Amino acid sequence: MFKHILVPSDGSLASEAAIRSALQFAKETGARVTGMHVLPDFHALTYLPETLDGAPEVPDSTSRASQIVGRIAEAAARMGVPCETVLRRSDQPYVAIVSVAGELKCDMIAMASHGHRGIKGLLLGSETHKVLTHTNIPVLVFRA
Template sequence: MFRHLLVAVDGSALAEAAFRKALEFAQETQASITALRACPDFHVTTYHTEMLTDTREQFEEAVLEDASKYLDGIAREAAAAGVPCDTSSVVDDHPYDAIIKAAEENDCDLIVMASHGRRGVKALLIGSETLKVLTHSKIPVLVYR
């Protein structure tokens, strides 16, 4: 059975639901969790106008600070459930790659993540990190929808 789960979280309601299901699964199987928040990198051209006033360093510092606060809550929830949980955050232009690398580096044997189910033009424009993880990962992936 799976002993160490990497749970990719992004702060969305769906990702939080996937985390809670992974937490239940970890409780039942006595597995541990590594919760990862893979944050997008800084871009000069972006649809998030607030990014335009920051420097790359300011942006990364703010993003990682926000991720740390968010992951502290995730860790508290896991501790309350009696599940060992490490947390990690990374800024990367390719979140799917960061997720796979983190799973490999932490010797995780299952990746758990949500799928937002984007289709059509939205899927083409935004892309599916879940699909990319499924396509590129050698580690099993459990998708929550």
């Protein structure tokens, strides 16, 4: 069955619920998980590009990202599910998710759907929908 499940999270309540369900599924099937969070790329606009040389990481986003994957790892440890974590930087989270799933040879992606519909769903787009349409790996979607 499934041996390695990628569990991406944006830190939302919907993702937290999906993580719990994905970890329970992993435990029942004997799979290991990789928890993942995608940070946005750092963009700066300046008329003095030399001021950006050696610019540090944005501490708030990196710290928050570490907390998000840390919660996945802690929950997995409590349930006895083997877990690793990955942080990636991308302005297109679905691209990073599909890429990591392929790199790590995951055989499933388990993620939340926030359930945006209508014009809001059209305008915001859905990372889950984009993952579904850009991967050949099975995707287990947990509805918010």
